Amino acid sequence: MAFCNPLTTIQFIRRVWKEATRTAGFAIATLLFVSVGVQPALAQDVELIRDTEIERVLKNYEDPLLVAAGIDPATVKLYLVNDPEINAAATQSPLQGEEEDILVNTGTFLQLKTPNQMIGILAHETGHIAGGHLIRDASAMQKASIPMLIGMAVGIAAMAAGGGGNAGMGAIMLGQQAAESQFMAFSRTQEGTADQMGQKFLLKTHQSGRGMLEVFEKFANDDARSAYYQMAFISDHPADRERIDLLAREVDASPYKDAPDSPEAIHEFHMIQAKLSGYLSKPDTVLQRYPMTDQSEEGHYARAMAYFRQPNMKMALDEIDALVKLEPRNPYFWEVLGQINVEMAHPDKGIAPYQKSVDLMPDAPLLRIDLAAAQLATEKPALAKPALENLRIALQQENDNTFAWYETAQAYSQLGNEPMANLSTAELDYSAGNMGGAAHFATIAAQGLPKGSPDWQRANDIMAVIGPQRRRRE
Ligand SMILES: [Zn+2]
Numbered sequence: 001m002a003f004c005n006p007l008t009t010i011q012f013i014r015r016v017w018k019e020a021t022r023t024a025g026f027a028i029a030t031l032l033f034v035s036v037g038v039q040p041a042l043a044q045d046v047e048l049i050r051d052t053e054i055e056r057v058l059k060n061y062e063d064p065l066l067v068a069a070g071i072d073p074a075t076v077k078l079y080l081v082n083d084p085e086i087n088a089a090a091t092q093s094p095l096q097g098e099e100e101d102i103l104v105n106t107g108t109f110l111q112l113k114t115p116n117q118m119i120g121i122l123a124h125e126t127g128h129i130a131g132g133h134l135i136r137d138a139s140a141m142q143k144a145s146i147p148m149l150i151g152m153a154v155g156i157a158a159m160a161a162g163g164g165g166n167a168g169m170g171a172i173m174l175g176q177q178a179a180e181s182q183f184m185a186f187s188r189t190q191e192g193t194a195d196q197m198g199q200k201f202l203l204k205t206h207q208s209g210r211g212m213l214e215v216f217e218k219f220a221n222d223d224a225r226s227a228y229y230q231m232a233f234i235s236d237h238p239a240d241r242e243r244i245d246l247l248a249r250e251v252d253a254s255p256y257k258d259a260p261d262s263p264e265a266i267h268e269f270h271m272i273q274a275k276l277s278g279y280l281s282k283p284d285t286v287l288q289r290y291p292m293t294d295q296s297e298e299g300h301y302a303r304a305m306a307y308f309r310q311p312n313m314k315m316a317l318d319e320i321d322a323l324v325k326l327e328p329r330n331p332y333f334w335e336v337l338g339q340i341n342v343e344m345a346h347p348d349k350g351i352a353p354y355q356k357s358v359d360l361m362p363d364a365p366l367l368r369i370d371l372a373a374a375q376l377a378t379e380k381p382a383l384a385k386p387a388l389e390n391l392r393i394a395l396q397q398e399n400d401n402t403f404a405w406y407e408t409a410q411a412y413s414q415l416g417n418e419p420m421a422n423l424s425t426a427e428l429d430y431s432a433g434n435m436g437g438a439a440h441f442a443t444i445a446a447q448g449l450p451k452g453s454p455d456w457q458r459a460n461d462i463m464a465v466i467g468p469q470r471r472r473r474e
Contacts, residue, residue, distance in 0.1 A: 047083075057272060065126045065205060081106065086111045092134045131193050208257050208258065208260075212251075279306075365394035369404045405428035409425045420445070423449065439466045
């Protein structure tokens, strides 16, 4: 049951860039997820990978499906989760302006074979959103959590009464199983509905439904073999078979059942696989899969990332140079070239490639943030102003990007503007959920800013928003 796993049917509460880690083309962020109704036992940190190239490909897959479903694409955000397991899930977003989030694991990209399979998964998740399942999911999870909490109470009581750790743990497990089985029964009908709605959106967009079928068939087979599946509380194998048979009939009935992926789409998919596997797998494994004899773009890309990771910057540079020569108008190759130079402690040499990536794709905030970071890393006063301008444009699209706020504070510091540096630090803390820090820096920023100015007003707004929140918690 890898897809739409109930443990990932969770409420996304805030995004936190725990460490401002950036690596060739990627930024790693950490999100805190808390499952609905069960707190804080199932709170988990989820590591996100931010990458303009992959995010854009996912969006290009997803947006036509949302339009077909009558949903405004601006209300759904896609997130790439760093996890080798194959999984995807739709969740409600608590963020303003976003109604739902779709989370896709990196393992999904690495394990699937075709763009059409990934699009099929997204169509299924879009089916959950269009079917309004997420709201009902929340209440189902709340109901399902009750036997679990009872189980926990019994477990703790048994342990306290000296019943031995094992007896207590057993009761906790039973409670969890009861909760899960209740949730599973509820979700089976929803899974079927999501399949059917997803197929409808694929039909509307003239795409084959076969990819979705292939993925779910693989899961039914994997599940039947896994020991996990033998556990009593997921004994719905026949139901799964029925679901797949129904799906197969729907796929067959579509006039687009044989619509192929375009050669461009297949290349794009393979490039993402090369980038992710180059970065996430062990360098030795990557070099086995993409040996030097492989002079394709995929081969160069995977090796560039693997050498970057090793790190062997000289080799990484050779590989990415080869790609830039092959495709001089690809912003993502310039981005990696810029990053390699910055990592080699040559931020001055990183600026031109990053600038090229921004020129080729001016509306990509992550590219501008990286350019600004390179400009500021040179510590040349003349570059602080253009850096600030790049950050300003990026923050218009990603107002909660704490790394961009961090760099903005650096830029103001370099320009000798301490009140604005303090206000930017307040924004950084606010986006990261560090309300104490936000209140502190907003207060000292307000003291130094011209009274009545928009920035002074913003500092006061931050203090006003935080005041009641802090009081409520205390
Ligand atoms: Zn599902």
